[in-house]
Amino acid sequence: MARDLSPAPPAEVGLSPAGLAAIDAYLQGLIDQGVVAGFVTLTARHGKVAQVSSLGVKDLATGEPMAADTMFRIFSMTKPVTAVAMMILHDQGLWSPDDPIAKHLPAFAGAKVFGGMGADGEIILQEPDHPPTLRELLTHTAGLTYGREPMEGLETLYQAADIWRSADLAEMAAKLGDLPLAYQPGTKWIYSLSMDVQGAVIEALSGQRLPDFMREKIFEPLGMVDTAFHTPPGKKPRLATLYRSSVSRGLVPLAGNPLLPDHERPPALASGGGGLVSTALDYARFAQMLLDGGQFGGRQIVSAQGVKQMMTNQLSDEMLAQGWGVGKQQIRPGFGYGYNGVVFTDPEAAGIPVGQGTYHWDGAAGTWFWVDPENDLIFVGMVQLLSENAPTLQATTQTLMAEAILHEVRA
Numbered sequence: 310m311a312r313d314l315s316p317a318p319p320a321e322v323g324l325s326p327a328g329l330a331a332i333d334a335y336l337q338g339l340i341d342q343g344v345v346a347g348f349v350t351l352t353a354r355h356g357k358v359a360q361v362s363s364l365g366v367k368d369l370a371t372g373e374p375m376a377a378d379t380m381f382r383i384f385s386m387t388k389p390v391t392a393v394a395m396m397i398l399h400d401q402g403l404w405s406p407d408d409p410i411a412k413h414l415p416a417f418a419g420a421k422v423f424g425g426m427g428a429d430g431e432i433i434l435q436e437p438d439h440p441p442t443l444r445e446l447l448t449h450t451a452g453l454t455y456g457r458e459p460m461e462g463l464e465t466l467y468q469a470a471d472i473w474r475s476a477d478l479a480e481m482a483a484k485l486g487d488l489p490l491a492y493q494p495g496t497k498w499i500y501s502l503s504m505d506v507q508g509a510v511i512e513a514l515s516g517q518r519l520p521d522f523m524r525e526k527i528f529e530p531l532g533m534v535d536t537a538f539h540t541p542p543g544k545k546p547r548l549a550t551l552y553r554s555s556v557s558r559g560l561v562p563l564a565g566n567p568l569l570p571d572h573e574r575p576p577a578l579a580s581g582g583g584g585l586v587s588t589a590l591d592y593a594r595f596a597q598m599l600l601d602g603g604q605f606g607g608r609q610i611v612s613a614q615g616v617k618q619m620m621t622n623q624l625s626d627e628m629l630a631q632g633w634g635v636g637k638q639q640i641r642p643g644f645g646y647g648y649n650g651v652v653f654t655d656p657e658a659a660g661i662p663v664g665q666g667t668y669h670w671d672g673a674a675g676t677w678f679w680v681d682p683e684n685d686l687i688f689v690g691m692v693q694l695l696s697e698n699a700p701t702l703q704a705t706t707q708t709l710m711a712e713a714i715l716h717e718v719r720a
Contacts, residue, residue, distance in 0.1 A: 311356065312355070312356025312357075312597065312601055312605075313356065313606060314353055314356065314357065314358050314593060314594065314597055315357060315358065316357065316358050316359075317355075317357035317358065317359060318359070319352075319359040319360060319713075320715075321357070321359075322353075322354040322355045322357050322359050323354060323355070323714065323715045323716075324352065324354055324359045324360075324713050324714060324715060325712070325713045325714075325715055327713075328709070328710070328712050328713020328714070329352060329359065329360050329713050331709050331712065331713070332350070332352075332362075332706055332709045332710065332713070333350075333362050333364065335705060335706070335709060336348045336350065336362075336364055336702075336706075337364055337365075339700060340364055340365040343559050343560065344554075344694075344700060345365065345552075345560070345675070345692055345694050346365050346366050346367070346368070346369050346549075346550065346552060346560060346692075346693070346694075347363075347364055347365025347366045347367055347374070347375040347549070347692070348362070348363075348364045348365060348375065348690060348691065348692050349361070349362065349363050349364075349375050349376070349377060349379055349381075349588075349589045349690075349691040350362045350364075350589065350688070350689065350690045350691070350706075351589045351590065351593045351687075351688070351689045352686070352687075352688050352710070353593060353596075353597060353686065353687045353688075354684070354685055354686045354687075354714075355685050356597065356601070356685075358593070361377050361589065361590070363375040363376055363377055363379070367379050367549040367550060368549070368550040368562075369550070369552075369560060369562070370550075370562070375549070376547075377588075377589065377590060378535065378547060378588055378590065379547055379548075379549050379588065379589075379691070380535055380540065380544060380547045380548045380549065380586050380587070380588055381548075381549050381586065381587060381588065381589075381674070381676060381691040381692070381693055382548075382551060382566065382569075382571075382585075382586055382672075382674055382693065383585050383586065383587050383592065383672045383674075383676045383691075384568065384569075384583040384672035384673040384674055384676065385582065385583050385670060385671065385672045385673060386585070386587075386592065386670055386671065386672040386676050386677075386678060387504070387580065387581060387582060387583050387584055387585040387672075388504045388581070388582055388583070388649040388650065388670060389595075389599075389619075389649050389650045389668075389670055390523065390527065390581075390585060390595060391504045391507050391508060391511070391581035391582070391649060392447065392504075392507075392619050392647075392648040392649035392650065393527060393595075393598075393599075393610065393611050393615075393616075393619070394507075394511050394519075394522060394523055394526065394527065394581075395443075395447065395507055395510070395511060395648070396611045396612070396615035396616070396618065396619055396648070397526050397527075397610070397611050397615070398511065398514050398515060399615055399618075400611060400612045400615050403514045404443055404510070404514065405443070406442065406443055406444035406447070406618075407442050407443075407444060408442060408443045409440035409441065409442055409443075410440070410441050410442065410443060410446055410451065410486075410506070410510075411440055411486075413443070413510050413513055413514060414482050414483075414486060414506070414509055414510060414513060415486075416482055416483040416485070416486025416487065417440070417441065417482075417485075417486040418440075418486075420437060420440065420441060420452070420486065420489070420490055421434040421435060421436065421437065421489050421490065422434065422435040422436070422437050422452065422489060422490045422491075422492065422493055423435075423460075423461075423463045423466075423489035423490060423491055423492075425461050425462065426461065426462040432462075432466070432489065434489055437452070437490060437493060437494055438493050438494070438495075439494060439495070440494070441490065441494040441495075442494070442495075443510070444623065445494050445495055446503045446506060446507060446510075447503070447507065447623070447648040447649060448498070448503075448623045448624065448646055448647075448648065449498050449499060449500055449501050449503055449646070450494065450495050450496075450497065450498055450499075450624075450628075451490070451494055451501070451503055452490030452491050452492055452493070452494045453485065453490070453491065453499075453501035453502050453503050453506065454467070454491045454499055454500075454501050454502070455467075455500060455501055455502055456468060456470075456472065456502070460491055463488075463489065463491055466488055466489070467488065470484045470485075470487070470488060471484075472484055472485065472502070473578070475578055476577060476578070477577045477578055478505070478508045478509040478512050478519060478578060478579065478581075479509055479512065479513070481505060481506075481509060481578065482506050482509035482510075485502060485506060497631075497633065498624065498628060498631070498633035498634075498640055498646065499633065500635035502582060503582070504581045504582035504583075504649055505580055505581050505582045507581050507649075508579060508580070508581030508582075511581070518575070518577070518579070519538075519579040519581060520537065520538045520539075520575040520576070520579050521575070523538075524537065526610070527595070527610060528591075530608045530610055531591075531594045531595060531598060531605055531606070531608070531610060532594060532606065533587070533591040533592075533594055533595065534591065535547075535586075535587060535588045535590075535591050536585060536586065536587040536588070536591045536592070536595075537575065537585065537586060538572060538575055538576055538579040538580070538584045538585060538586070539572035539573055539574050539575050539576065539586070540571060540572070540573065540586050541573060541574075542573055545573075548571075548586070549691075549693045550562050550563075550693060551563045551566060551674060551693045551695065552693060552694050552695070553567075553694070553695045553696060554694065554695075554696035554698065554699075560694075563695070567695070568583065568673055568695070569583055569584055583672070583673065588691070589689045589690075589691045592678060592689045592691075593687060593689050596678055596679075596680050596687040596689060597687055598610055598611075599616055599619075599620065599668065599680045600680050600681075600682060600685070600686075600687055602616055602617075603615060603616045618647075618648065619647055619648040619649070619650075619668075620647050620648075620650075620652055620666065620668040620680070620682075621647050621652060622645030622646060622647055622652040622654045623645070623646060623647055623648070624640065624645045624646050626642070628640070629641060629642050629643075629644070629645055630642060636671070637671060637699075637701055637703060637704065638651055638670070638671065641658075641659060642655065642658045642659070643655030643656060643657065643658030643659035643660075644658075644659035644661075647668060649670070650668050650669060650670040651668065651669050651670060652666065652667070652668055653665060653666065653667040653668075653669075654666075661704050661707050661708065662707065662708055662711035663679065663681050663683075663684075663707050663710075663711070664681040664682060664683025664684040664686075665683050666681075666682045666683055667679055667680065667681045667682070667683070668680045669703065671702075671703055673695060674692065674693045674694055674695050675690075675692040675693070675694045675695075675696070675699050675702060676690060676691050676692060677689075677690045677702055677703040677706075678690065679703070679707060684714055686710070686714070688706065688707075688710060690702060690703070690706060
């Protein structure tokens, strides 16, 4: 059976139509309750698409329905793509996990650790136990933050550096390299700008802009025709409206993107941590490539060993027990972290019935996906809702999917 994401009846790939319908019913219920405007989801098993569901509308004002090719801001689902870009360069022998970041971005040389603010307002600096490494950069353990959360005054230094007004990724990395680290490298897991710094590493090692590198090395070979850091004017009508939740007004459309600007052309400052726009169909190709050891459609995008490294937990048991995390992604026993995404080391301990080794992540506007090697399954969910109180879409659909998998059927 060709693993080309061509359509197949659910039962043919070991999925229960009733089980998939239960996932749709759950999501449709959220639409009916006014929690979200609409969804596009895709389920594939054994390399075949068992179901694509377009539910609700892409814009409440016009009533235009969601479609399989509706485009979405995927925000942090950009991060796994950035990890693949890094692993492509790793395959070329251009970096190693234990390399200091400063080896590739000299601005990080001599990095110090933030020790608080003195009574006179002076910044207290400490020597790091070791220079932060690329492995730590790929696992949110390098000492960086997003600079938004209160951190004894460190956030004011981030704000003063005006990171997001940098001309390009090299300048952004230089600004971050000049700032003190938030903690001793390797001792904490704190969600951060690490993947944006990875973008600067990719540009430094490849000699290409991040959008060009991803387009040439990932999107074009995979046939991801609608994935980019920008939305050309001709495609803009396909872009789903972004909403936020208001207690008094329900779903409120956002004229501008409050997290990252919408671009009509490839930006000079492309966010490897959250800048991509994509579709369910495109992202499924990326997910299937991960599931199939770095290849899709006869093209080897990244080595099987590179994918294995990316989808292997990198955190110690002690780190898993510390209660780090962000949003719905709470690191815990059984629920670890590989490169730029979660890895399930023990689904039972994690409390979610996916296959062992499942790799997943989500995005700020609710998008989510997972790659389940044990069950030979991928799932992509697209939605556009910025909300701190968003429903637990990923965990709920993963739990429902467990009921849909017919374990006696094997390809």
